[in-house]
Amino acid sequence: MLTLQEACRYLRIPEGTLRYWRHLGSGPRSFKIGRHVRYWRTDLILWLTEQTDRAQSR
Structure with a gap:
């Protein structure tokens, strides 16, 4: 479980x-x-993977 700040650093x-x-x-x-x-x-x-898949399908 990540805090908002940790999620931002990860992304x-x-x-x-x-x-x-x-x-x-x-x-x-x-x-x-x-x-x-x-x-x-x-x-x-999962969200990053979805973003990557969406960008590749365009």
């Missing part, structure tokens, strides 16, 4: 970008524990 993107994608519903799957947003590492990998 190598700014926090604002991940927050914005979460707001739009277009980023990797996330969930909240209390007031804190968390990500499963496997969901980040």
